[in-house]
Amino acid sequence: MKRIYDSTALERTDDDPFAPERSGGDDGGSRAIDWAAVSHAFAPRALRHRAIAVSVSTDERRYAHGEPVEITVEFRNRLPFPIRIRTDSPERWHWTVDGHRNASQVPRMVPDRPAAFSFGRNERKRFRRRWPQRIQVADDEWELVDPGSYVIDARVTRDDASDRGLAARSEIEIVD
Amino acid sequence: MALLEVEDLTVQFYTDDGVVRAVDGISYEIRAGETVGLVGESGAGKSVASLALLRLIRSPGEIVGGQIRFDGRNLLECTDRELRDLRGNDIAMVFQDADAALNPVYTVGEQIAEAVRAHGDVTDAEARDRAIALLERVGIPEPATRYADYPHEFSGGMQQRVVIAMALACDPALLVCDEPTTGLDVTVQAGILELLAELARESDTAIQLVTHDLGIVAELCDRVLVQYAGEIVERAPVEELYYDPKHPYTVGLLASIPRLGADSDRLATVPGPTPSLVDPPTGCRFHPRCPYAEPACARRHPPLVETDSETPAADDDPGAHLAACLEYTGDLEDGLDYEVLVRNETDGESHERERERTERGEPE
Numbered sequence: 001m002k003r004i005y006d007s008t009a010l011e012r013t014d015d016d017p018f019a020p021e022r023s024g025g026d027d028g029g030s031r032a033i034d035w036a037a038v039s040h041a042f043a044p045r046a047l048r049h050r051a052i053a054v055s056v057s058t059d060e061r062r063y064a065h066g067e068p069v070e071i072t073v074e075f076r077n078r079l080p081f082p083i084r085i086r087t088d089s090p091e092r093w094h095w096t097v098d099g100h101r102n103a104s105q106v107p108r109m110v111p112d113r114p115a116a117f118s119f120g121r122n123e124r125k126r127f128r129r130r131w132p133q134r135i136q137v138a139d140d141e142w143e144l145v146d147p148g149s150y151v152i153d154a155r156v157t158r159d160d161a162s163d164r165g166l167a168a169r170s171e172i173e174i175v176d
Numbered sequence: 177m178a179l180l181e182v183e184d185l186t187v188q189f190y191t192d193d194g195v196v197r198a199v200d201g202i203s204y205e206i207r208a209g210e211t212v213g214l215v216g217e218s219g220a221g222k223s224v225a226s227l228a229l230l231r232l233i234r235s236p237g238e239i240v241g242g243q244i245r246f247d248g249r250n251l252l253e254c255t256d257r258e259l260r261d262l263r264g265n266d267i268a269m270v271f272q273d274a275d276a277a278l279n280p281v282y283t284v285g286e287q288i289a290e291a292v293r294a295h296g297d298v299t300d301a302e303a304r305d306r307a308i309a310l311l312e313r314v315g316i317p318e319p320a321t322r323y324a325d326y327p328h329e330f331s332g333g334m335q336q337r338v339v340i341a342m343a344l345a346c347d348p349a350l351l352v353c354d355e356p357t358t359g360l361d362v363t364v365q366a367g368i369l370e371l372l373a374e375l376a377r378e379s380d381t382a383i384q385l386v387t388h389d390l391g392i393v394a395e396l397c398d399r400v401l402v403q404y405a406g407e408i409v410e411r412a413p414v415e416e417l418y419y420d421p422k423h424p425y426t427v428g429l430l431a432s433i434p435r436l437g438a439d440s441d442r443l444a445t446v447p448g449p450t451p452s453l454v455d456p457p458t459g460c461r462f463h464p465r466c467p468y469a470e471p472a473c474a475r476r477h478p479p480l481v482e483t484d485s486e487t488p489a490a491d492d493d494p495g496a497h498l499a500a501c502l503e504y505t506g507d508l509e510d511g512l513d514y515e516v517l518v519r520n521e522t523d524g525e526s527h528e529r530e531r532e533r534t535e536r537g538e539p540e
Contacts, residue, residue, distance in 0.1 A: 090190035090236070109186065109240050110195055117192070127193050132474065134458045140477035142458040 036082040036118060043083060049164040051079045052119065056095070056154040056168045063174050065147050069131040071095065073154040073168075077119035084118045085166070087157045092117040095129055095154040097145075104136035117156060133174060147176045177248060178205035178494065179382050180229070180350055185242035187221075187228050194454040198224040200406035201242070203480075205494050208349065211376050211383040213397035213414070215390060215429070219450050221406040222386045223272070226352050229384070230263055246350070265295045268343035272355040274335035278327040284338045285311070285323030291345040310341040314371060333364030340371065347379070354386045369395055390433055394418060399494070402426050405451050405461040408480060412497040419518060422483045422499035424466045427514050460502065468512050470502075478502045 043051075052075055059070040073095060077083050087093075091110045097103045119125065131152070134142040155167035187199040198221040206212050214222045228239055231251060244251040246267060254262065263269075271277040279287060288307035292298060298306070304323070311319035314337040327335055336356060343351055353372065357365040373396055376383055385397060393400055393414060400417045402410040402425065410423040421427045428446035448465040451457050457464050463473035480500040481488055487496075502508045 091195050092190075092192060094194075108195065109188075111238075111240070115190065125192055129455050132458055134474065136458065140479065142475045144475070 036084060036120075039082040040084045043079075043081070047079075048083050048085050049166060051077055051083045052085060052156070052166060053078055054154060054156065054166055054168040056152055056170045058152065058170055058172050061172060063133070063172060065174055065176050066133055066144060069133065069152070069172060071129040071131060071152055071154075072126060073129070074124060074126045075117075075119070075156075076124045077122055080121045082118070082120050084116050085156065085158075087115050087117050088159060089113070089157045090115040091157055093127075093154060093156050095152065097131060097135065097152055098150050099153075100135055103131055103134070106136050106139055145174065147174045149173050179208045179210075179247060180206040180384075181243070181245040182225075182229070183243045183245070185225065185228060185244060186240050187224050187233055187237060188240055189237040191236065191454070196453045197456075198237070198406055198453060199228060202401075202403070202406075202408045203242075204401050204408065204411065206350065206382050206384060207494065208382055209376070209380045210399065211372075211385060211397045213393035213400045214384060214386045214403055215388060215393055215400060216403035217388060217429075217446075217450050219453075220403045221453070222388075222403050223354050225403070226269070226354050226384060226386050229350075229352055230267055230269060231259055232269075261295075264291060264343075264348065265346045266348055267350045267352065268346070268348040270336075270339050270343050270351065270353040270356045272358055274332065274339045275327065277339050278335060280327055283324050283326055284330065284335075285325075288338065288342050288345060291342045295346040306345070307341075310344060311338070313344070314338070314341045315367070316341075331364075333360050333367060336360065336364075336368055337371065340368070344375070344381075348381060350382045350384065351375070352384045352386070355388070356385075357387075357389070357392065365392075372396060390418075390429060402429070405456055406453055407461065407500065409462065409501075410499045411480070412499075413495055416497050420497075420516065422497060422504070423462075423501050424468055424512060424514075425462050426499075427516075428465075460500070468503075468508070468510070468514075470509055472502055472507050472509075476502060476507060478505060478507075481505060 055074045057072050063069055073093070075093070089110055089112060092115060094101055102108065133145050135145055136142050149171055151169055151171050153167060153169040155161040158164070158166060161167045182205065183203045184201050185199055185203070186197065186201055189196040189198060202225060204212070214225065216222050224233065224237070227233055229244055229251070231239070233239060239252060246262070251259070251262070278284065285304070285307050288310055289303040292303040292306045308319045308323055311322060316322050316334060316337060327338070330338065340356070356372070357368050360368065369392060372383060375381055385393070387393060397414045399411070399413050401408050402423065404425050410417065410421070410426045412422070417426065418430065421430055425446065431444045432446060434443055446465055451461055451464065457474070459474040459476050460466070460478050463469040466473065478500045479488060480498050481504050482496050483499050483504045486505060501512070503512050
């Protein structure tokens with residue numbers, strides 16, 4: 001009888017039955033063309049950035065104090081071919097309230113390494129967040145914000161997101 | 177020193193929607209020969225916590241913080257070769273879906289023998305003998321004949337036994353079982369549980385049992401960890417958890433176990449959906465679903481403390497009863513208000529013990 005490791009039918013890099021399979025291995029797509037990669041190779045950088053439209057909206061403009069704010073962030077690829085843009089972090093995009101990333105004054109543990117934000121042709125990606133009008137001020141503490149005007153901003157995680165049109169903002173008012 | 181010590185383990189996944197923190201700073205330990213249950217709803221991060229023990233988290237996930245010490249060695253600092261030696265030899269895993277864990281084009285015997293050969297200097301005949309012995313040990317009838325059968329020739333329960341046999345191939349010190357009985361009918365489930373209980377009794381193998389079935393935990397475990405939204409919210413010896421649950425989520429889980437003869441028309445549930453781990457609730461993550469939540473619960477994240485003395489988890493012994501609720505740090509004004517009914521039915525007679533607790537520290 002043929003042994004598992006004698007076989008060439010399956011790729012086995014080591015003979016450890018408990019090891020995870022390698023990512024990108026048996027996807028069965030080795031003979032298919034990766035159109036996203038082709039598109040990325042040919043699309044000029046300026047075009048890639050212009051292709052993505054960012055918008056941020058809230059369910060209302062005025063909120064009672066303490067009422068949760070429903071935020072919708074949308075990224076849309078305007079072009080009829082795939083687009084991939086580089087980001088500074090695996091957290092491809094983020095939102096802020098008055099400059100507080102993810103409504104928090106506590107930095108999150110996200111590695112500082114580049115990643116990519118990919119879009120299919122004309123793809124629309126819509127994400128929702130619920131802001132309960134509280135800002136995280138310590139690891140284990142949140143504070144309710146005071147009434148007033150607040151700017152909610154959403155952007156692709158890049159230093160130059162504003163310059164390249166990869167950011168959007170919306171203003172809300174919290175009343176007593 | 178405990179066999180396994182997990183300290184402040186944090187695992188996160190990077191998705192288009194955001195950073196999913198599936199395991200958020202969990203700490204626990206398992207002593208040699210002990211069976212510890214990890215329970216919680218689907219999506220609580222139980223499986224991710226278990227996979228992280230063997231560093232089996234795949235991209236786009238990664239372990240971003242904490243320590244996993246096995247026999248004093250930090251697994252997060254091990255090289256790939258060291259890890260390969262450790263997997264199977266010292267820590268083995270039984271995966272949820274036996275059908276997917278087995279290779280359909282090789283005989284089950286060969287797959288077990290391969291695990292034996294991979295971790296020991298044995299001849300082919302010795303590996304075969306060991307595989308047959310393992311098949312016998314896990315209760316496969318006529319093991320020498322069934323050695324040459326393919327996985328599709330086995331039932332679901334027998335496939336799961338084969339996976340357990342593979343995991344036992346090198347007498348691991350720790351067996352991580354990720355929902356080993358999910359998808360099996362109750363009689364087969366009972367057989368698998370009996371097998372695991374026997375292993376725990378006969379050998380010094382510690383077991384980490386991941387499940388959402390509290391009945392299985394009651395049957396098999398010495399201690400229980402309750403995980404909710406990536407965090408451990410309660411930790412206790414199994415009897416204490418069932419007779420005296422301290423966290424409202426655990427109370428909800430216990431209340432949702434269907435009982436024969438219950439006079440209610442509807443099954444009890446924990447209200448509301450599980451929270452998004454991309455954007456978890458502020459403060460206590462359970463507060464949007466908690467019937468005892470107060471404004472403070474949305475503002476303060478409760479630490480895991482000893483429920484009687486308010487001692488932080490890190491300073492306590494593994495057998496202590498810990499819970500993460502503001503009730504036990506004295507920050508809940510109205511306290512928790514639930515009752516635990518324990519029904520003992522013996523010789524057709526029903527005895528009922530009732531306990532009502534309205535405020536923290538108030539005697540029963």
